[in-house]
Amino acid sequence: MTTDTLPVLSLAAPTGNLAEDLGRSFQRFGFALVADHGLDPALVARGWELTATFFAQGEAAKRRWHVPGGGGQRGYTPFGTEIAKGAAVHDLKEFWHVGRELAPGDPLAATMPANVWPDAPADFRETFTALYAAFDRIGAGILSHIAVWLGLAHDWFDPAIADGNSILRLLHYPPIPGDTGGAIRAGAHEDINLITLLLGAEEAGLELLTREGRWIPASPPPGALVVNIGDMLQRLTNHVLPSTTHRVLNPDGARAAHSRYSMPFFLHLRSDFSIRTLTGCVSAQNPDRYPVPITADDYLHERLREIGLKV
Structure with missing residues (x-):
């Protein structure tokens, strides 16, 4: 793969070796475009409707569901809170986080x-619980192909992500108010987690930074997912699979007056998983960058502090 064009790969009807095709795209770009993923279009449409309805509420109504000191992990995070690591200005976005529903007394609950579930709009909990489960299933399937590409058993990731601390984010980028002081909708950053499954990137603005230092658009066909490698998987694979820098630019012209919505699912390891470099990803040419392991929970909180969501 030598061009700067990301291929669109079908999960339902692959034209070749899907594990190899996904692995090559992730190794080259840190990203892949995935179609035929199996998300129910009616469920997705309801999710978009509820997302727009929630964020259309006034600031006071939304802030009822903000959890001070919660690190933005659940419920509402107000506009302008998150900042990319090393950035000077905050992102032009607000969001809502849905996490895993654990059984009472689960040892991972700590x-x-x-x-946090709002009292309006109706069906919010039911809809996003169902979408969370669907993303969880699709993400596990993609990880099984990644495992095969890495030379592991196809189910290697299953225990690593069982009851993982994955998050479904409902993202709203409001209309651009004019002079932003250099702020953009999402500053250049990498994701924390294993992989991210992003729905709603058909609206222009998402760009990724190639290994050659060029910014290129990540533009899937309607309804397809953008999938990218996160820092946890980069660390686990000793950078064999790169966590690629990406950003969301402000729109030009008439599009600046419109909101932009997206729905990323951040697929995480279980909190007590020890991130230890895979031996198959270490060689004389690629020595182990991370000889000291770290738990997924410790790594998460280290990164949350870096992006301004936790002190």
Whole structure:
């Protein structure tokens, strides 16, 4: 793969070796475009409707569901809170986080806050619980192909992500108010987690930075997912699979007056998983960058502090 064009890969009807095709795209770009993923279009449409309805509420109504000191892990995070690591200005976005629903007394509950559910709009909890489960299933399937590409058993990731601290984010980028002081909708950053599955990137603005230092658009066909490698998987694979820098630019012209919505699912390891470099990703040419392991929960909180969501 020598061009700067990301291929669109079908999960339902692959034209070749899907594990190899996904692996090559992730190794080259840190990203892949995935179609035929199996998300129910009616469920997705309801999710978009509820997302727009929630964010259309006034600031006071939305802030009822903000959890001070919660690190933005559940519920509402107000506009202008998050900042890319090393950036001077905050992102032009607000968001809502849905996490995993754990059974009472689950030993992982201490590392995963309970969900916050608004009293309006109706069906919010039911809709996003269902979408969370669907993303969880699709993400596990993609990880099984990554495992095969890495030379591991296809189910290697299953225990690593069982009851993982994954998050479904409902993202709203409001209309651009004019002079932003250099702020953009999402500053250049990498994701924290294993992989991210992003729905709603058909609206222009998402760009990724190639290894050659060029910014290129990540523009999937309607309804397809953008999938990218996160820092946890980069660390686990000793950078064999790169966590690629990406950003969301402000729109030009008439599009600046419109909101932009997207729905990323950040697929995480379980909190007590020890991130230890895979031996198959270490060689004389690629020595182990991370000889000291770290738990997924410790790594998460280290990164949350870096992006301004936790002190």
